Amino acid sequence: MNDALSLDDRIASRLNALRRDRGWSLDELARRSGVSRATLSRLEKGEVGSTTAILGRLCSAHGMTLSRLMLMAEETFQPLVARESQPVWRDEASGFCRRSISPPSQALAGEALECRLEPGADIFYDAPPRAGLEHHLVLLEGALRLDLDGETHELKPGDCLRYRLFGSSRFRTPPDTAARYLLFMV
Structure with a gap:
């Protein structure tokens, strides 16, 4: 892939290839994902x-995580990736920002993300x-309400929620408080 391509361009190319x-x-794909x-x-x-919501629907249709899609948009595996080289993706419409802190690898399954949700997300x-x-x-900073399969969890800084997801999920922040958290998927 061309290094001059933005992450959004590489995601678009990967979606087409998938x-x-x-x-x-x-x-x-429209039928399977609910995206026009x-x-x-x-x-x-x-x-x-x-947007996060659209990528979530597309990833669900393809049976993969959003992080896996992001990793597939990256080129090569290096075991160490400096913070300034970690890919960052923003969805301005929803107030969501994610940093892929794991070195990208199509061969390895575990993923680590640093995420931020703006107030009122x-x-x-x-x-x-x-x-x-x-x-x-x-949860590193702020406050986060997470609804998983109909069960609500209120997280405070330092809390760790471990779960397996089988149904819907909803991430919300209070109107006046952002959230910054680490997400590990295995």
């Missing part, structure tokens, strides 16, 4: 940026990227 590798038409055909076409061409995922995926969420 769909084509499965032999799916845009209509088929027009939006899918524009995403794959890099005409529009993606509310992000809903209707299905997990892969049913039963184990998560460890450590």
Whole structure:
């Protein structure tokens, strides 16, 4: 891949390749993901940026985590990645920012992320990227309310929530408080 391409451009290219590798038409992916055909076409061409919610739906349709998609958009594996070289992706519409702190590798399954949600953020995922995926969420700063499969968890700094996700999830911050957390997926 060309180093001059932005992460958004590499994600668009990877989304197109994933769909084509499965032999799916845009209509088929739209049916499986609930994302309109027009939006899918524009995403794959890099005409529009993606949102956390849309990427969540697409990853669910492909049976992978958002982090796995991000890793697939990266080029090579290096065991050490300096903080300034860690890919950062922002969804300005939802107030979500994620930093991939794990060195990217398509061969290794575990992933570590540093995430930030702005005050008043509310992000809903209707299905997990892969049913039963184990998560460890450590809240570093702020406050976070996490709804998992209908159960609500209120996290304070230092709290760690360990869970396996089989259904929907919702991440919310209070109107006046952001949240910064580490997320480990294994």
